[in-house]
Amino acid sequence: MPHASAQPATTVRLGFFPNLTHAPALIGLERGTFQKALGSVKLDAKQFVSGTTLTEAFAAGQIDIAYVGPGPAISAATRGMPVQFLAGASEAGAVLVARKDSGIRSYKDLAGKTVAVPSLGNTQDISLRHILKEQGLKSRNDGGDVTIVPIPPADTLAAFVGKRADATLVPEPWGAVLEAQGHRVIGSEKTVWRGGQYPTTIVIVNAKFADANPGLVTAFLKAHTEAVAFLTKNPAAAQTAVNAQLEKLTGEKIDLRVLQRAFARTRFTTTLDLDALKEYAALNVEAGYARNTPDLASFVRK
Amino acid sequence: MTVSRAPGDSVTPATRPSGRWRTLAWQVIGLLVIVAVWWLVTDVLKLYPPYVFPSPHAVWTEVAYGLWGTGPQDGKLLSAIGGSLRRVLIGYAAAVALGGVVGLIMGAWPPVRTSLGAYLTGVQSVPSIAFVPFAILFLGLNERAVLFVVILEGFIPVALAVSGALLTVPPALRIAGRTLGAHGPMLTWRVLLPAAVPNVLTGLRTAWSFAWRALVGGELLIAGSKSLGEQLEVGRNTANVALVLATIIIIGVIGGLFDLLLRTVEARVRRDYGLEVAQ
Numbered sequence: 055m056p057h058a059s060a061q062p063a064t065t066v067r068l069g070f071f072p073n074l075t076h077a078p079a080l081i082g083l084e085r086g087t088f089q090k091a092l093g094s095v096k097l098d099a100k101q102f103v104s105g106t107t108l109t110e111a112f113a114a115g116q117i118d119i120a121y122v123g124p125g126p127a128i129s130a131a132t133r134g135m136p137v138q139f140l141a142g143a144s145e146a147g148a149v150l151v152a153r154k155d156s157g158i159r160s161y162k163d164l165a166g167k168t169v170a171v172p173s174l175g176n177t178q179d180i181s182l183r184h185i186l187k188e189q190g191l192k193s194r195n196d197g198g199d200v201t202i203v204p205i206p207p208a209d210t211l212a213a214f215v216g217k218r219a220d221a222t223l224v225p226e227p228w229g230a231v232l233e234a235q236g237h238r239v240i241g242s243e244k245t246v247w248r249g250g251q252y253p254t255t256i257v258i259v260n261a262k263f264a265d266a267n268p269g270l271v272t273a274f275l276k277a278h279t280e281a282v283a284f285l286t287k288n289p290a291a292a293q294t295a296v297n298a299q300l301e302k303l304t305g306e307k308i309d310l311r312v313l314q315r316a317f318a319r320t321r322f323t324t325t326l327d328l329d330a331l332k333e334y335a336a337l338n339v340e341a342g343y344a345r346n347t348p349d350l351a352s353f354v355r356k
Numbered sequence: 357m358t359v360s361r362a363p364g365d366s367v368t369p370a371t372r373p374s375g376r377w378r379t380l381a382w383q384v385i386g387l388l389v390i391v392a393v394w395w396l397v398t399d400v401l402k403l404y405p406p407y408v409f410p411s412p413h414a415v416w417t418e419v420a421y422g423l424w425g426t427g428p429q430d431g432k433l434l435s436a437i438g439g440s441l442r443r444v445l446i447g448y449a450a451a452v453a454l455g456g457v458v459g460l461i462m463g464a465w466p467p468v469r470t471s472l473g474a475y476l477t478g479v480q481s482v483p484s485i486a487f488v489p490f491a492i493l494f495l496g497l498n499e500r501a502v503l504f505v506v507i508l509e510g511f512i513p514v515a516l517a518v519s520g521a522l523l524t525v526p527p528a529l530r531i532a533g534r535t536l537g538a539h540g541p542m543l544t545w546r547v548l549l550p551a552a553v554p555n556v557l558t559g560l561r562t563a564w565s566f567a568w569r570a571l572v573g574g575e576l577l578i579a580g581s582k583s584l585g586e587q588l589e590v591g592r593n594t595a596n597v598a599l600v601l602a603t604i605i606i607i608g609v610i611g612g613l614f615d616l617l618l619r620t621v622e623a624r625v626r627r628d629y630g631l632e633v634a635q
Contacts, residue, residue: 133407175593218497342429
């Protein structure tokens, strides 16, 4: 298959997380959608546990296309990494869960507690700091009394058992998994921010790779669109496929009813909500993770 | 009675004012060369993209914002320094107290020294970061876990230095003390311990560098309150390498300054004890 560019890639290196909010990636892998679209070019999919490690791999030039949260994506673009925003992937799908014996029943009760997020500066961390601000609360490093600790979502179950955290803002399916263990959802995907109208995962591409391989990017986008369409049109089949892929990646299968609940709280899309991304960038500044809001429109790949 | 001191030669070549200025001059030249090479590699030759290796100017900007910036989100490095210093001073003080007691016990009873000493040396060879997962599980994801690691790392060099110093007190002093009527605890307290001070100070200096390193390692994994470790983690998570380098520099400067302070005290004590001989 001939390439239009001077440096045609023989491999597309894809980064993603084993989360429901990355379901288009999981579907694309499980159903072979990506590989089919890329033809003879090999797909090399790598899973990451946090936006941090994914961004580091991106900076080192080890990843071409990635599913990632807006937080790390905006940070990377702001710091001058060759990142371009390609498409939307999922919206909402993050919930605030309180440990059953923590005594937390509403956002107000977070005062003086320890709240876990997947990593400092990630999408959920930024949302959490916004929630705290609206409640008149502050994190400890901002002079308040709420301790924000980074704990990978898969480890929050153990962290709750060991009482190392009182609550957590996690992407699905981890919220539903914790809920199934008897812990309490005190902030639904809709109350976390913007009535649920916010991107949780987007697709980004290395600008240099995209310039050299426009055909591959188009092919990948087509596969991504197909995966999202499958998720919205055949939820039942999609849940089975997602579960199968999650089991391959993590070695654990999720109870289908738990997965259904997580699905109901997540929306899949290919649209990039630039307004929401701009607000994210503003929250990033508010949280002290950046000093200025960049012109996000310039980072969108046309 | 007090231990006898050799008449001190208070001015040795290393501490003569002209020598001190020359040392300082060379150190400034060294710093300028390092910054110049750094600037050449980043800003001039642009060998690395700024998100991988930022310029001195970018790092300086982070230092300025973090230490004396006045915006609502500025001054984070300053409060991180405050948090880390508070933590390390508490941990270090506890480590010195604990190490002192353990060292005295080891020095007084040879069987304890033989049995415990070997294990302490073994524990000391384990990198502090290796204890962090255990500390988290044992004490929780909190400050106590950081202090645990700091104290564990800090007390061993003190204990070993105290027991070792007691052991290496010149026999003549011991005999002299006995002759003058000091026995048992009194001999240890009034004769041996004062004589051991120079060596104990060396132990305190080692303990400081161990404690400081253990602190930053622990803070890196147990983020959640103002700390230099958390600044490193935030810098990493927000792809802000300039903040990471700024924090590393601050960690180095604080560690170095405190070491310099202890080194000065140690030098003065060694001089007063007549251990520095003019060449």
